[in-house]
Amino acid sequence: MAMKHALKVTRKEDFSAWYQEVITGADLAENASVRGCMVIKPYGYAIWERMQRILDDKFKELGHTNAYFPMFIPIDLFEREAEHVAGFAKEMAIVTHHRLEQRDGKLVPAGELEAPLAVRPTSELIIGESMARWAKSYRDLPILVNQWCNVVRWEMRTRMFLRTTEFLWQEGHTAHETEAEARDEAVRMHEVYKWFICDVLKMFGIAGKKPDYDRFAGAQDTYTVEAMMQDGKALQAATSHHLGQNFAKAVGIEFQGRGGKLQYAHTTSWGISTRIIGGLIMSHSDDDGLNLPSAVAPYHVVIIPLIRGENAQDILDYCRKITAMLPKDVRYHIDTKEYAPQNKQWDYVRKGVPFILEIGNNEVTSGSVCVTKRLSLEKQGMSLSEFAGSIEKMLIEHDETLQKRNSDFCNSKIVRVSSYEELSDFFRSGNTGFVQAKWTGTSENLERLDELAVSIRCIPSAQSGTKGRCVLTGAETTTDAIFAKSY
Amino acid sequence: MAMKHALKVTRKEDFSAWYQEVITGADLAENASVRGCMVIKPYGYAIWERMQRILDDKFKELGHTNAYFPMFIPIDLFEREAEHVAGFAKEMAIVTHHRLEQRDGKLVPAGELEAPLAVRPTSELIIGESMARWAKSYRDLPILVNQWCNVVRWEMRTRMFLRTTEFLWQEGHTAHETEAEARDEAVRMHEVYKWFICDVLKMFGIAGKKPDYDRFAGAQDTYTVEAMMQDGKALQAATSHHLGQNFAKAVGIEFQGRGGKLQYAHTTSWGISTRIIGGLIMSHSDDDGLNLPSAVAPYHVVIIPLIRGENAQDILDYCRKITAMLPKDVRYHIDTKEYAPQNKQWDYVRKGVPFILEIGNNEVTSGSVCVTKRLSLEKQGMSLSEFAGSIEKMLIEHDETLQKRNSDFCNSKIVRVSSYEELSDFFRSGNTGFVQAKWTGTSENLERLDELAVSIRCIPSAQSGTKGRCVLTGAETTTDAIFAKSY
Numbered sequence: 001m002a003m004k005h006a007l008k009v010t011r012k013e014d015f016s017a018w019y020q021e022v023i024t025g026a027d028l029a030e031n032a033s034v035r036g037c038m039v040i041k042p043y044g045y046a047i048w049e050r051m052q053r054i055l056d057d058k059f060k061e062l063g064h065t066n067a068y069f070p071m072f073i074p075i076d077l078f079e080r081e082a083e084h085v086a087g088f089a090k091e092m093a094i095v096t097h098h099r100l101e102q103r104d105g106k107l108v109p110a111g112e113l114e115a116p117l118a119v120r121p122t123s124e125l126i127i128g129e130s131m132a133r134w135a136k137s138y139r140d141l142p143i144l145v146n147q148w149c150n151v152v153r154w155e156m157r158t159r160m161f162l163r164t165t166e167f168l169w170q171e172g173h174t175a176h177e178t179e180a181e182a183r184d185e186a187v188r189m190h191e192v193y194k195w196f197i198c199d200v201l202k203m204f205g206i207a208g209k210k211p212d213y214d215r216f217a218g219a220q221d222t223y224t225v226e227a228m229m230q231d232g233k234a235l236q237a238a239t240s241h242h243l244g245q246n247f248a249k250a251v252g253i254e255f256q257g258r259g260g261k262l263q264y265a266h267t268t269s270w271g272i273s274t275r276i277i278g279g280l281i282m283s284h285s286d287d288d289g290l291n292l293p294s295a296v297a298p299y300h301v302v303i304i305p306l307i308r309g310e311n312a313q314d315i316l317d318y319c320r321k322i323t324a325m326l327p328k329d330v331r332y333h334i335d336t337k338e339y340a341p342q343n344k345q346w347d348y349v350r351k352g353v354p355f356i357l358e359i360g361n362n363e364v365t366s367g368s369v370c371v372t373k374r375l376s377l378e379k380q381g382m383s384l385s386e387f388a389g390s391i392e393k394m395l396i397e398h399d400e401t402l403q404k405r406n407s408d409f410c411n412s413k414i415v416r417v418s419s420y421e422e423l424s425d426f427f428r429s430g431n432t433g434f435v436q437a438k439w440t441g442t443s444e445n446l447e448r449l450d451e452l453a454v455s456i457r458c459i460p461s462a463q464s465g466t467k468g469r470c471v472l473t474g475a476e477t478t479t480d481a482i483f484a485k486s487y
Numbered sequence: 488m489a490m491k492h493a494l495k496v497t498r499k500e501d502f503s504a505w506y507q508e509v510i511t512g513a514d515l516a517e518n519a520s521v522r523g524c525m526v527i528k529p530y531g532y533a534i535w536e537r538m539q540r541i542l543d544d545k546f547k548e549l550g551h552t553n554a555y556f557p558m559f560i561p562i563d564l565f566e567r568e569a570e571h572v573a574g575f576a577k578e579m580a581i582v583t584h585h586r587l588e589q590r591d592g593k594l595v596p597a598g599e600l601e602a603p604l605a606v607r608p609t610s611e612l613i614i615g616e617s618m619a620r621w622a623k624s625y626r627d628l629p630i631l632v633n634q635w636c637n638v639v640r641w642e643m644r645t646r647m648f649l650r651t652t653e654f655l656w657q658e659g660h661t662a663h664e665t666e667a668e669a670r671d672e673a674v675r676m677h678e679v680y681k682w683f684i685c686d687v688l689k690m691f692g693i694a695g696k697k698p699d700y701d702r703f704a705g706a707q708d709t710y711t712v713e714a715m716m717q718d719g720k721a722l723q724a725a726t727s728h729h730l731g732q733n734f735a736k737a738v739g740i741e742f743q744g745r746g747g748k749l750q751y752a753h754t755t756s757w758g759i760s761t762r763i764i765g766g767l768i769m770s771h772s773d774d775d776g777l778n779l780p781s782a783v784a785p786y787h788v789v790i791i792p793l794i795r796g797e798n799a800q801d802i803l804d805y806c807r808k809i810t811a812m813l814p815k816d817v818r819y820h821i822d823t824k825e826y827a828p829q830n831k832q833w834d835y836v837r838k839g840v841p842f843i844l845e846i847g848n849n850e851v852t853s854g855s856v857c858v859t860k861r862l863s864l865e866k867q868g869m870s871l872s873e874f875a876g877s878i879e880k881m882l883i884e885h886d887e888t889l890q891k892r893n894s895d896f897c898n899s900k901i902v903r904v905s906s907y908e909e910l911s912d913f914f915r916s917g918n919t920g921f922v923q924a925k926w927t928g929t930s931e932n933l934e935r936l937d938e939l940a941v942s943i944r945c946i947p948s949a950q951s952g953t954k955g956r957c958v959l960t961g962a963e964t965t966t967d968a969i970f971a972k973s974y
Contacts, residue, residue, distance in 0.1 A: 030620065033614070034604065037557035042632060045554045070524035071653055072580075075587065075594050077520070085594065087589040093559075094596040095579040095606065098641040100562065100572070107562050109581040109603050111641075117521065119582065119606075123627050126519070129693065130526050133517065139825045150558055150637065154585040154598075165971050167559055227930060261786045340624045423687055442851070 007287040008350050015231045021158070025350035026290040029160050036158040036165035040274065043351060046298035046426055048168065049275055052148060053201055054295060055170065055272065058192055064144040064172060067459060070129050071149070072117040072487055074419040077125045080250040084124065087217025091164075119152040124218065124269055126245070127173045135255040137268040142185070146172040147393050150272075160369040161278030162235075162487055169273035175253055179244070179245065183221075186242035190223035190376030193238035194241040197276070201294040202313050203227050203283040204410035206434065206482055208458030213443050216269075218396035220244035226457040227481060228410040229282035232432025234457045234486040236281050240270035243275040278487075282404050291374060293402055294395045301332040301391065302353045304344045306360035319415035320365045322357070325388035330395070333368035349374060352399045355391070375401050410434075420448060420471045427452045436460075438468040439481035449483070458480040493775040493836050502718045507647070509768050509956045510879070513777040523645040523652035527761065530838060532739035533763055533785035535655065539635060541687055541761065542657065542784060545679055551631040551659060556614050558636070561602040564612045565849040571611065574704025578641040580606040580652075584891065594792050596754075606639040611705065611730070611756055614660045616736035622742040622752055625664050628814045629672070633659040638760075638779050647721075648765030656760035662740055662752040669753035670708075671731035676757040677710035684763070689780045689890035690714050691897035692724055693969055695945030703756075707731035713944040715897040716769035719919025720946045720972040724766050729755035765974075777839030778861060780889055781882045784822050788819040788878065791831045795845035805851045813874035815924070817882070836861060841885045842878070848889060862888050897921075907935060907958045910970060914939045920970065925955040926968035930974035932959040933954055936970070944969040 007021045015258055023029055028044030031037075040048065056066070072095060078085040095117045097109035098370045120126065148170045168426045172189060176182040194207045210222040218239040227237040247253070248264040257263045257413050284291040294300055303322060305315045326332055334342055341358065348356045351370070356372040363369055372379050377396060382390075413433030417423045423435055439456060449455060449472070459481050470477050494508045510516055511936055515531030518524075525536065543553070554804055559582060565572040582604045584596035607613065618630055637658045643651050659676060663669040681694045706728040714724040734740070735751040744750045771778040788810060792802045803891040808819045813819055822831055828845065835843045835861070843859040856874045859866050862885060869877075900920030904910045910922055926943060936942060936959075946968050957964050 033616055034556045034557045034559045034561055037559060039557065040555040042554045048550065049553060065529035065533065066536060067529045068527040068655060070519045070521045070526065072521045072524060074521055079594055092587055093582045094584040094587065095580045096583045096596055100576040100579055100581065100605070106575065107566060109583055115507065118587070129520055168555060307914035
């Protein structure tokens with residue numbers, strides 16, 4: 001089975017076509033008839049639901065509550081924060097009419113709105129308006145809210161999961177009494193994302209701060225996790241923003257402080273979107289399709305009954321016996337659809353199911369199972385009791401293998417350079433990966449990076465502390481930065 | 488405590504103002520700055536989350552999987568189903584531009600779209616397009632999908648939860664091989680809604696079929712649960728539609744049947760929205776505010792520490808001792824905010840928390856709790872061990888009392904009439920409630936109901952089978968129907 005590949009194209013041949021093949025082969029999503037929009041199919045959505053549950057439980061554990069705010073935002077609200085609107089104005093869907101009319105046998109927009117509405121690209125302003133009503137006294141702070149919703153950014157070049165006009169995300173928004181509390185919150189949520197991306201999803205990511213010129217529009221500081229994909233490019237996987245008092249001033253989040261005086265709150269926002277599914281795909285998948293960490297795998301075990309004529313009942317009974325013996329937390333599926341077992345097996349390989357069982361007469365008679373391990377594609381026979389007794393351990397091993405494989409790969413793609421020449425040579429010779437180098441943090445000579453189609457991904461939280469020369473200015477500095485091509 | 492009321496206005500004085508007061512008093516929602524839109528605040532959203540979890544678990548148990556489809560729908564897709572578009576064209580938000588530009592110091596829409604997009608009012612057509620791709624053979628059926636999302640219907644007169652421009656809902660969509668299977672599915676989901684509304688939410692509702700002239704736009708049959716509110720009006724609480732082959736033909740859901748021939752699928756759709764929160768409010772709340780069945784109450788028990796100076800630590804320790812003794816499924820909250828305990832108590836009465844505990848020095852010293860039961864507003868002292876041991880039983884009694892109170896009230900508001908004169912007299916004399924009467928099912932003389940501002944809510948699934956005369960035509964029939972004013 002390891003001789004041929006389940007996908008039509010390999011990573012090496014065409015990474016971009018391969019990515020698309022993984023999505024199609026695993027039945028994760030498809031293009032919709034609406035430009036730039038996608039349909040997240042049941043198997044893809046089940047992964048998102050697992051992600052949601054894990055994050056939502058964590059947010060609640062930390063004291064956040066969910067709420068829901070309008071998707072439509074009055075345009076004049078955007079005018080309140082100049083940097084913010086400058087960052088989003090070029091990609092907003094605008095609602096201008098509120099009905100359709102038949103005219104010359106065609107449906108056309110009618111009922112023009114006096115004031116057009118934007119579909120939310122993000123919700124700092126509209127949520128801030130509510131916070132301004134809620135925060136009357138320091139006793140009402142902190143306000144810790146989150147919403148799971150759809151947002152729209154009109155993208156010209158779209159790509160499934162990575163960049164679509166509409167996408168799903170969570171956006172957390174908090175308001176605090178002091179600057180220190182707001183900064184702590186932004187950092188705390190940054191750490192939650194790092195935990196989620198690296199520990200739960202087993203991806204490789206570097207946590208750090210965005211360069212000043214690349215912060216979220218209107219933010220004071222943006223913290224990011226930059227994950228490395230198998231083509232060596234960076235994916236900004238989740239961000240957390242310390243917004244200072246910018247938005248509080250724009251929408252009037254003012255409260256009575258402990259001294260009795262009115263003062264502005266300090267706010268944060270933080271989000272992770274369905275884009276992370278694209279990152280997950282490009283981190284773990286191989287030339288046979290998707291691979292999933294057990295935490296978000298819709299199924300840990302899929303059972304394919306090998307039904308030929310009259311043996312159906314015995315085999316199905318045995319399949320149910322298997323599932324009855326599995327530990328409670330093991331998610332399974334018995335596929336009884338009327339399709340050929342051989343095709344099904346390849347389907348589940350492409351879907352990245354960690355363990356695929358084929359159950360035929362042999363297994364029923366001998367009380368055994370035939371297991372294909374997705375990561376090695378090796379088949380192994382074992383007794384049913386052995387399988388049921390070791391599946392939890394097998395899942396842990398599956399996760400460890402997945403993580404080690406990805407982390408070994410990514411670590412091998414990190415290089416250190418000490419001059420612009422080295423940096424430039426690295427990328428110009430077609431190498432990919434994360435380049436660690438010194439940078440002073442000014443905007444000087446940034447255009448030299450544009451020439452390489454490379455950007456500063458982050459200033460890692462873990463700094464070496466060593467002295468060196470900035471690769472863009474030659475000035476001495478201790479600051480390490482990560483340079484890479486990116487999605 | 489039972490002498491005054493926690494709300495400024497009673498049901499009797501002004502039902503509509505009272506409804507608004509319940510929402511404000513319980514901190515469920517607020518108007519947004521966007522016309523017709525609302526903010527669902529954390530306490531209101533927590534109720535919705537409980538509802539979602541219960542329904543979602545049930546859907547999955549029945550084999551449905553969640554997915555996500557684009558919010559934007561090309562207008563020409565609506566042209567495929569004439570009845571459907573006629574039903575929704577007058578209330579759709581239309582996106583016509585994809586960016587904002589500064590012009591004369593003001594932000595204005597720019598980047599006009601070649602083809603305007605509608606924001607989904609419902610998703611039969613766009614989901615049908617996907618189903619047309621997915622259903623290749625009878626082996627691929629049934630397709631059972633659901634999505635939790637926001638939808639937009641441009642309402643001219645809006646009211647919190649009941650009728651807002653944007654609202655949240657779930658919409659289930661299924662495709663089947665045969666007509667019988669589709670009908671069974673529509674009925675099955677209708678029964679799920681009846682269970683949810685009557686058994687889980689403890690509301691009073693009559694399940695039945697909508698009159699032909701009041702079906703969902705494009706449906707063959709619409710099944711509904713009509714709940715009775717405390718002002719005697721009906722609220723259409725959830726609907727399930729058997730769509731026949733109408734939508735399958737409109738979007739081409741064609742599959743290879745068992746005989747090898749291509750045939751059209753039979754589809755259904757079914758939904759329940761945040762409107763049900765409005766129904767829940769108008770079913771159970773009283774002049775002191777909200778009341779909640781335990782299944783969806785964010786907290787079953789709220790503890791208010793009566794902190795005065797130096798006793799704080801002892802009291803907080805004792806509060807934590809209480810919560811440690813509560814059974815695992817009991818949801819609790821200790822309110823340590825720096826506000827006066829007396830105000831807090833009234834807040835939680837208005838929020839409909841089933842049991843409110845005030846814990847001061849007395850309770851700590853005597854190892855007791857002081858419990859206010861929300862439904863009776865009676866305070867009762869009991870030992871901590873007694874409380875912890877009986878809280879589950881107390882919650883069951885709370886639910887039973889809630890249900891009986893509402894069901895007694897609603898049953899008293901059902902009357903039977905046998906002629907139009909009786910029907911007309913009933914409503915013209917200012918009575919409210921559900922009127923059961925015979926109806927032949929034709930559209931003859933329906934304008935006589937318009938004069939009374941009354942409509943036929945449903946043809947109940949439970950039919951008496953007795954003969955009588957149609958109150959609109961005088962013709963003999965056995966069919967019972969429910970007539971009422973409605974939301």
